[in-house]
Amino acid sequence: MANESLRQQLANLYKLQEHDRELLSYHRRLTEIPKHIEKLELSVTKFKTDISTKTDELTEIEKNLRSMNVELESNEEQREKYRNEQREVTSNDAYNALENQIEFLDQKDLETEEQILELMEKVDSLKVELDKLSDEVASEDQIKSKKTAEFRKEQKVLKADIDLKIKQRSEFLPNIGKSLGNQYQKWIERNKGDFVALGKNGTCGSCRLTIQPQSLKEAQKYEKLVYCSNCKRVLYVEPLSNDEPYP
Numbered sequence: 001m002a003n004e005s006l007r008q009q010l011a012n013l014y015k016l017q018e019h020d021r022e023l024l025s026y027h028r029r030l031t032e033i034p035k036h037i038e039k040l041e042l043s044v045t046k047f048k049t050d051i052s053t054k055t056d057e058l059t060e061i062e063k064n065l066r067s068m069n070v071e072l073e074s075n076e077e078q079r080e081k082y083r084n085e086q087r088e089v090t091s092n093d094a095y096n097a098l099e100n101q102i103e104f105l106d107q108k109d110l111e112t113e114e115q116i117l118e119l120m121e122k123v124d125s126l127k128v129e130l131d132k133l134s135d136e137v138a139s140e141d142q143i144k145s146k147k148t149a150e151f152r153k154e155q156k157v158l159k160a161d162i163d164l165k166i167k168q169r170s171e172f173l174p175n176i177g178k179s180l181g182n183q184y185q186k187w188i189e190r191n192k193g194d195f196v197a198l199g200k201n202g203t204c205g206s207c208r209l210t211i212q213p214q215s216l217k218e219a220q221k222y223e224k225l226v227y228c229s230n231c232k233r234v235l236y237v238e239p240l241s242n243d244e245p246y247p
């Protein structure tokens with residue numbers, strides 16, 4: 001006749017182990033959530049950095065354009081001065097020297113105008129890119145807010161579930177012998193894994209090795225704790241009779 005009390009203790013301990021497994025998975029999920037939120041923040045930050053870089057570039061180009069236009073205006077004034085002087089000079093040499101100065105200014109202006117055209121094209125394309133980026137950041141920001149709110153909600157639910165699970169834990173403990181309960185506690189603190197291994201079809205459910213026939217026979221009596229000779233877990237083996245609940 002099997003020792004019902006020890007069998008019941010093992011059954012309860014197995015239930016507690018399942019309970020704790022779930023509790024652990026809640027904990028894991030809870031610690032993952034801040035990482036997901038951080039990732040969402042990063043995706044928005046990436047866009048914002050991109051926008052700020054391109055905005056700086058645009059500002060710099062516009063500044064250059066302004067100084068180029070100022071240069072064109074001052075060249076125009078200078079040209080006007082040379083022309084006035086040309087009207088007053090008496091020698092050909094002096095006239096030609098001024099003409100050379102004017103041509104030099106003309107050449108410089110041509111180059112500047114070409115640069116201005118290039119920069120204006122760049123300004124146009126930057127503005128298009130910035131428009132696109134600002135649309136993208138707006139939609140990314142919306143996704144971030146929505147998902148972050150979902151994560152925050154999940155955090156709350158998980159915290160409540162964890163609190164409940166921790167409370168429920170104490171309901172299992174009175175139905176597990178103190179010594180067995182202590183062994184379990186020590187094991188999970190050290191190993192963070194299963195302490196009870198189900199023994200089915202003569203095999204240890206944890207390490208998958210065959211349970212030695214002698215150990216199996218003893219375990220089925222539920223008179224004392226029997227450990228798997230390989231993985232050292234407590235064996236909770238299926239009873240000889242199919243009528244009894246298992247696990």
Ligand SMILES: [Zn+2]
Nearest residue numbers: 204207228231
């Ligand atoms: Zn084992």
